[in-house]
Amino acid sequence: MNAPFSPSTLDKIRADLAAAPRQLFIDGKFVPAASGETFDVIDPATGQVFASAASGDRQDIDLAVKAARRALDGAWGKTIPSQRARLMLKLAELIEANGEELALLESLDNGMPIMMAKFAAVMGAAEQLRYNAGWATKITGETIDPSWPGEWHSFTLREPVGVVGSIVPWNFPFVMAVAKIAPALAAGCTIVLKPAEQTPLTAVKLGQLIAEAGFPDGCVNIVTGFGEKAGAAIVDHPGVDKVSFTGSTSTGRAILHAAAGNFKRVTLELGGKSPVVIFPDADLEKAIPAAAMGIFGNAGQVCAAGSRLFVHESIFDQVVEGVTRRASTLKVGGGLTPGTEMGPLVSQEQLDRVLGYIASGAEEGATVGIGGARLEGEGYGGYFVQPTVLTGTTAGMKVVDEEIFGPVLSTMRFGDDDIDTIAKAANASEYGLAASIWTRDMSSGLKLAKRIKAGTVRINGGGGVDPAMPLGGFKQSGWGRENGRAGVEAYTEIKAVSVAL
Ligand code: ADP
Ligand code: MG
Numbered sequence: 001m002n003a004p005f006s007p008s009t010l011d012k013i014r015a016d017l018a019a020a021p022r023q024l025f026i027d028g029k030f031v032p033a034a035s036g037e038t039f040d041v042i043d044p045a046t047g048q049v050f051a052s053a054a055s056g057d058r059q060d061i062d063l064a065v066k067a068a069r070r071a072l073d074g075a076w077g078k079t080i081p082s083q084r085a086r087l088m089l090k091l092a093e094l095i096e097a098n099g100e101e102l103a104l105l106e107s108l109d110n111g112m113p114i115m116m117a118k119f120a121a122v123m124g125a126a127e128q129l130r131y132n133a134g135w136a137t138k139i140t141g142e143t144i145d146p147s148w149p150g151e152w153h154s155f156t157l158r159e160p161v162g163v164v165g166s167i168v169p170w171n172f173p174f175v176m177a178v179a180k181i182a183p184a185l186a187a188g189c190t191i192v193l194k195p196a197e198q199t200p201l202t203a204v205k206l207g208q209l210i211a212e213a214g215f216p217d218g219c220v221n222i223v224t225g226f227g228e229k230a231g232a233a234i235v236d237h238p239g240v241d242k243v244s245f246t247g248s249t250s251t252g253r254a255i256l257h258a259a260a261g262n263f264k265r266v267t268l269e270l271g272g273k274s275p276v277v278i279f280p281d282a283d284l285e286k287a288i289p290a291a292a293m294g295i296f297g298n299a300g301q302v303c304a305a306g307s308r309l310f311v312h313e314s315i316f317d318q319v320v321e322g323v324t325r326r327a328s329t330l331k332v333g334g335g336l337t338p339g340t341e342m343g344p345l346v347s348q349e350q351l352d353r354v355l356g357y358i359a360s361g362a363e364e365g366a367t368v369g370i371g372g373a374r375l376e377g378e379g380y381g382g383y384f385v386q387p388t389v390l391t392g393t394t395a396g397m398k399v400v401d402e403e404i405f406g407p408v409l410s411t412m413r414f415g416d417d418d419i420d421t422i423a424k425a426a427n428a429s430e431y432g433l434a435a436s437i438w439t440r441d442m443s444s445g446l447k448l449a450k451r452i453k454a455g456t457v458r459i460n461g462g463g464g465v466d467p468a469m470p471l472g473g474f475k476q477s478g479w480g481r482e483n484g485r486a487g488v489e490a491y492t493e494i495k496a497v498s499v500a501l
Pocket of ligand 2: 227251
């Protein structure tokens with residue numbers, strides 16, 4: 001097998017990052033922040049600063065929004081659908097051609113294992129563009145026969161919603177950024193994108209590739225900076241027509257309030273506390289490793305992570321032992337360390353948060369089956385935490401009710417086989433993002449799937465995102481859907497046109 005990356009490429013990237021701060025990408029050009037300010041970028045594997053980026057604020061957002069508006073009224077607005085598709089396909093190719101550099105940047109910035117960065121992040125991003133490029137030529141309205149007196153020709157148009165503010169989190173920085181711009185571009189919108197302050201690097205590289213692909217200036221603008229400055233300025237800006245946000249539920253709520261000023265359209269993909277339900281007849285050879293990686297994958301920093309495990313009492317000990325064994329063999333390390341299966345958490349803040357939850361679990365009576373502590377010492381200078389399994393956990397405990405966003409699994413048993421009772425336990429959450437069900441009895445599986453209040457339900461399979469599958473939440477997990485037809489249509493306004501004949 002090929003080595004996952006070449007050390008000389010890594011050296012070049014490090015030297016380049018050390019040489020100068022990353023800049024904002026506004027109106028097709030790289031520029032410093034108007035204030036001249038920059039912020040540090042920290043390697044989560046070491047806790048050391050290894051790069052810096054321009055700290056955009058209100059002034060920069062204003063320039064970016066104006067550039068996006070000019071592109072919408074000008075070059076991008078006039079680009080025909082097939083040409084939009086072609087540019088998006090070109091960008092997908094450039095992403096693949098720069099895959100090694102992008103994966104290295106992603107792994108350095110976020111801490112994720114390089115193999116995950118390559119396949120989930122970089123390839124996933126290219127596929128987002130290819131899928132959505134197909135939509136550019138397939139967005140249609142409909143013809144309608146109204147019941148008004150006389151003869152009419154009536155139809156709907158789907159027009160681009162306008163200038164879109166895309167705000168993305170730090171857990172899958174690159175694929176999230178691309179998944180936000182791809183459907184918006186397909187629909188004919190222009191964009192101001194803000195990556196998370198913890199992970200700005202791949203978004204800046206995306207700006208270079210967008211320029212190289214030949215998109216018109218101002219079509220996509222990328223402003224790195226903090227949520228409370230650059231992010232809030234996007235959400236407040238009267239020139240932004242829609243905000244698409246992925247992140248925490250509390251920030252989502254703040255965005256919803258702030259967007260009310262000019263009634264921005266809002267799509268929110270927020271937190272989760274997703275149940276994994278294992279029936280006694282499940283194929284445990286598959287269910288156990290999937291349950292483990294459903295919470296330990298990307299160190300649990302996954303909005304759809306399966307963080308509440310419900311297992312039938314007849315197999316509870318066997319399943320919990322299996323997940324615990326997987327936790328004990330899981331190779332935790334830096335994203336670029338060969339063989340790493342789980343990287344560090346993204347930041348000190350996230351480490352404190354996860355350790356705080358584990359401590360609260362212990363206070364509330366949970367037992368730490370395995371893990372529960374920070375990993376320190378040689379090779380663990382950054383924000384590492386052990387994969388953790390809690391037992392004796394029940395609804396009402398903070399570790400069961402709240403999103404931890406770390407590799408911490410709560411485990412609950414059920415004795416009753418009644419589907420409604422199981423559904424009630426699984427639905428006992430203010431979130432409703434995803435759920436997994438493991439059973440060989442499709443009737444039980446589908447009955448439970450119908451009763452679960454979540455945007456995504458997977459039966460007998462692990463997680464993963466597909467650009468064709470709608471993604472989003474019930475309840476406090478969000479508003480609207482991304483991906484699929486719904487995801488593209490969310491970037492359009494419907495106009496009903498009627499002609500009296
Ligand atoms: P976390 O708290 O884990 O950092 P957030 O949901 O706050 O997660 O962050 C996700 C994204 O939202 C980041 O890009 C962040 O900068 C941005 N953000 C944070 N606060 C705000 C805000 N008030 N308005 C707009 N964007 C924000
Ligand atoms: Mg925050």
